[in-house]
Structures are given as structure tokens and as C-alpha cells.
Amino acid sequence: MGEETLLTLLRRRLVTVEGPEGSGKTTFALRLREELVSSGYDVVFTREPGGTPLGEQVRTFLLSEESADVDPLTEALFYAAVRREHVVRVIRPALEAGRVVLVDRFVDSSLVYQGMVRGAGVERVRAINEVVLEGLWPSLTFYLDLPVEEALERLTRDEGRVYSRFDRLDAAFHASVREGYERLVRSEPRFVRLDARLAPDELVRRALPILTRHLAGEAPLP
Secondary structure, eight states: OOOHHHHHHHTTTTEEEEOOTSOOOHHHHHHHHHHHHHHTEEEEEEESSSHHHHHHHHHHHTTSGGGGSSHHHHHHHHHHHHHHHIIIIIIHHHHHHEEEEESSOOOHIIIIIIISSSOOOOOOOOOHHHHHTTTTOOOOEEEEEOOOOHHHHHHHHOOOOOOOOOOOHHEEEEHHHHHHHHHHHHHHHEEEEEEETSSSHHHHHHHHHHHHHHHTTOHHHH
16 A cells, blocks of 8 residues: 555544634534444544643643743744644554544644734744644544634633633634634635534534545545
8 A cells, every 4th residue: 555545544534623712622522522433433532732741731831821922933833843742642543543533623723823813924834734744634624613702702601611821812813813714714625614603412413424424435535
């Protein structure tokens, strides 16, 4: 089997979930994982930043106010470094073992937050991550879209949430994040837009047939 064919097989099982703060990504991803497991799939759920001991340590720093003044490109490099560890230690081994990997945030978050919104430059951030991923870009990404006003309202009423520094930023920042994702969704055919205003069970009901057809190879990779 050629490297390109192997990479295609690995990519088909790498599925990511993206969206702004408050969109319910984690709840959606965990429920989607439950449905896949009940259907007989072997699924690894993981998250970024994080996913490894190193990643979780760096996550604490990156999401805290301590990192608020870090240079945007430096910030992008931090994310890329722990992403590399995540890919090498967790994601690629799981894919090579035939498992489905479901990731709560991945490379697209860096393209949007650091590349577009923070100003590091989307092409520079993309180039950095080309080195990190070695071709292992996600093949399917569910994007949970949510109007900024509703996202901010959810953040204020979520009493159990551990707030990150991004959660506390103003409406203009969150609007820029949404605009950044819109740019990616329009340019990348692997994105499936879901309305995050829907109930979690309805989101999963809509996403599951798309995902299972994709995993079965019934949909071509972008």
C-alpha cells in the first residue's frame, strides 16, 4: 500500500468539531462519540489544546490571562508544538490501529484564532501546521455555527463553565472569530455546517448519517 493511500485511509477516520465559544462543541462531540460506539465503532475522543500530558499543561497557560500578551505568532507556535505531540502520541497511533478519532478543536482553530483574528497570518499558520501534520489534515469537520449574541448569552448563563480568557473577550472579538470560520467553511469542502441553536440530540441526528457514510467511504475526501 502506498503512502498516499495509507494517508487517505487515516484521514478518513480523522473527524473534527469546530465552532466559537458557547456553541456546544464538546457536548455535541461526546454525544456523537456515544452514538458511534453504540454502532460498533472504536472511537477516541480528544481535545485541543490538550490531549497529552504536555498539551494539558500548556492548555492551562494558553487559556489563562497570563498568555493574553503573548505575540500572536508565538502563540501559534505554542499551539503547533502541542499539536505535534498530540498527533504523534495519540492521534496517528489511534488512526493506524483502525480507530476513529474525534477531536474537539484542531488545526482550524489555529487558522482562525491565531492566523486571522490575532493577526499572525493565516498562510503562515497553515505553513507551520503543514510541517506539524505531515498531510494528516481532517477529512470531515462539523462546524457548529451560532450567532454572536446567543453565544455571549450562553456564556453568561453557563454556571458550571470554567471560563477561558477567550470567553471573556468582547463581542467584536467573537464576531471576528465567526467571520474567520465563515471564510474557512466557504473555502473548504470538508466542512459541514450545523445550526448550534438546535438541541444537541437533533444536531447528532443530523450529523450521524453524514459521518457514517463518510467513514464507509461513500463520500470522496475533499
